Amino acid sequence: MAGSNSRLEELRAQLAKIKSGQARGTLMNTSMIEGMIKALEKAEADIAKKATLTPALPVVEKKVEAKKEVERTRSPIRLCLFDLDDTLLRTSDLDAFRGVANLNNASRQYTTSLLAAYRGQPDRVIYTREHHAGLRQDHHEMQWGIFTRAPRHYAQTLLDEAYPGLHWDTVIAFEDVRNTKPHGDGIWAAMDACEIENVDHVALVGDEKIDIQAAYQGGCWSILDQTSWERPWESPRYWAIERVPDAVIDEPAKLSRVLAQPKGYWPELEYEIDKQAVLPGREHRFDSINHFFPRPDKSYAPITVLGRLFGEYEELRPRRRWHSLTDQILAHKDATAFPSGWVSALRNYLYRLGVMGDLLATVIPFKPGRPARLEALLGQVKQSHLAEPIRTGRTFSFAPGLLAFREGAVSSHGHHLTREERFANVGENLYVAQPDLAKGKRIVIIDDVATTGATLLWAHRYLLAAGARSVNCVSLTKAVSIG
Secondary structure (H helix, E strand, C coil): CHHHHHHHHHHHHHHHHHHHCCCCCCCCCHHHHHHHHHHHHHHHHHHHHHHHHCCCCCHHHCCCHHHCCCCCCCCCCCEEEECCECCCECCHHHHHHCCHHHCCCCCHHHHHHHHHHHHCCCCCECCCHHHHHHHHHHCCCCEEEEECCCCHHHHHHHHHHHCCCCCCCEEECHHHCCCCCCCCHHHHHHHHHHCCCCHHHEEEEECCHHHHHHHHHHCCEEEEECCCCCCCCCHHHHHHHHCCCCEEECCHHHHHHHHHCHHHHCCHHHHHHCCCCCCCCCCCCCEEEEEECCCCCCCEEEEEECCEEECCCHHHHHHHCCCHHHHHHHHCCCCCCCCHHHHHHHHHHHHHHHHHCCEEEEECCCCCCCCCHHHHHHHHHHHHHHHCCCCCCCCEEECCCCEEECCCCCCCCCCCCCHHHHHHHHHHHEEECCHHHHCCCEEEEEEEEECCCHHHHHHHHHHHHCCCCEEEEEEEEEEECCC
């Protein structure tokens, strides 16, 4: 488009000279001038038509020009491991056949009873042979394996029953590792068996929190498959979501695309900061996680998280080692200027909320003696909005001083406060500094790291008490621990 516009300017300049008589003495005759006029009019008409058919997208939908199309034609994943129970097969009723008591039990009675119980229920198979055939066709260079906490004979019996003749490059069962899930030993054993050198070339697909933990401790990609989940969800389902896996799917048919472009399914901020992450038609990913006040208070509020911060635990080092956002968060802990990807991710979130009406954005304030970091970030978002509105037809206001901390507030992380101490520290020292500004407003509060959620929960409570119409909490990251 830029090239077309420059050519039009050239034509306009030449025509202006010709019409004004400045171009006399040139070799152009009347027919040439008419031809130029027609060419100009056609070019202008074509551009106008294209503009009406292709409305400009807001900045929240744009990626850097370097990300024109999918630049990576080959997936980084070389080995895909599946959890067995309730990921490949529905087996929640077969608990009695698993466990330590059945280790090395390959008796005829055990096998007969297991198969009878398995065959007694319909719709066992989640990933059908057709699904596996499609995956192997789409990713013909990839290796495929199983990583399960179940005994080996149990796993092999069900695999042979459900997928007769289907080859697996590796099957890692309970007996094959010193430490099974949530430890990552099974990931590394599978890598050895398949001669895979790098942990970021491996993905683990599972349905539980423990699968995500194993992937993190093993250092590989984590893909949460919710196909077997039945509503209403019980607490363990939410525990899995709280771990913020690399990708979330709800049916087997979606796995192939995730394996092809796993970065495209990352949480919003992680996607925005990665220069190689591009997925045409991608849906924005904002994970909403309920955070609760300590008991006996049963109050809670949802906090939307845009990414992950892997904690300084030895067990998480393999995953933390190749996690760019963790590095960025730590590198900017005292900064007052932030990467453009942070602004883009927040714009995307505000754009989505803007469908409900006008918004007032604020931040968790700096504590005494600390730099006004998030206030500076909010300033960058404001400048971006002034340059190009986040959403047309909506008013976005920015109030960095809406909340404040009293002098007694201390750093929760720096003072190694417990969960209860964090809530007490924030509850006693955070207050609404501009209550008149909050009344009747839809407010968005931005924080950088949500651990217990104490700061956002108290801010949420205090702003509603000050008369805010609604309060939405968003954190750049969710702190990932080993618990």
